[in-house]
Amino acid sequence: MFMNQKRFGYSCFVFVITILLLNNNLRAAGKVKIRDGMMVSLNYTLTANDKILESTVGKTPFTYVHGAKQLLPSLEKELNGLKVGNKKKVKLLPKDAYGPINSKAVEIVPLNAFKDTKSLKIGGMITHQGKGRTVRATIKAIDDESVILDYNHPLAGKTLIYEIEVLEVKPSKKG
Numbered sequence: 001m002f003m004n005q006k007r008f009g010y011s012c013f014v015f016v017i018t019i020l021l022l023n024n025n026l027r028a029a030g031k032v033k034i035r036d037g038m039m040v041s042l043n044y045t046l047t048a049n050d051k052i053l054e055s056t057v058g059k060t061p062f063t064y065v066h067g068a069k070q071l072l073p074s075l076e077k078e079l080n081g082l083k084v085g086n087k088k089k090v091k092l093l094p095k096d097a098y099g100p101i102n103s104k105a106v107e108i109v110p111l112n113a114f115k116d117t118k119s120l121k122i123g124g125m126i127t128h129q130g131k132g133r134t135v136r137a138t139i140k141a142i143d144d145e146s147v148i149l150d151y152n153h154p155l156a157g158k159t160l161i162y163e164i165e166v167l168e169v170k171p172s173k174k175g
Contacts (some may be wrong), residue, residue: 032169032170033080033082033083033169034066034079034081034083034166035066035080035081037171038066038067038169038172039065039066039168039170039171039172040066040166040169041061041166041168041169042056042079042166042167043055043056043061043062043164044164045057045162045163046162047163048155048158048160061168072092072097074097075090075092075162079164082166083169084168084169085166086165086166087165087166088163089162089163089164090161090162090164091159091161092159092161092162093159094157094159097155097159098152098153098155098156098157099153099156100156100157101156101157102152105150106149106150106152107137107148107149107151108146108147109146109148109149110147111142111146111147120139120142120147122140122142123139124139125137125138125139126139126149135151136151137149137151138150138152138154
């Protein structure tokens with residue numbers, strides 16, 4: 001009988017400690033702010049020109065390490081200090097996102113420079129090696145003799161609107 005009471009007492013002690021730790025963790029979760037080195041999970045919807053470009057709502061949340069240069073610097077700055085449950089709408093002008101459209105980042109390439117011309121489509125992307133790195137371009141036009149390639153980022157010149165909800169903030173495994 002004494003042994004069962006001792007086990008029961010120990011079980012109650014463990015249960016109470018677990019509840020206290022869990023309660024402290026839950027209270028702390030709402031107080032932890034986004035800062036460098038934190039692992040952040042969030043849902044977002046990205047729009048430009050009133051058109052939804054991407055959304056994680058109803059899908060797997062986006063997770064990143066704050067301060068690890070995984071986001072646009074201007075967006076990361078807007079997320080500093082947010083906590084779990086916070087929602088924020090962030091407007092990034094082109095200069096704070098992917099820059100203005102650079103008219104010099106357009107090239108006319110002879111059609112015969114491409115091996116498979118049948119797969120070329122206006123609006124499609126091509127990738128090739130240039131100056132020791134992989135370069136992407138959008139096909140803007142095709143005619144019988146040439147292809148016009150645009151090397152601007154597809155979101156260059158656009159004002160981006162992010163609607164964000166912070167789901168989780170915790171120390172990253174590295175820090």
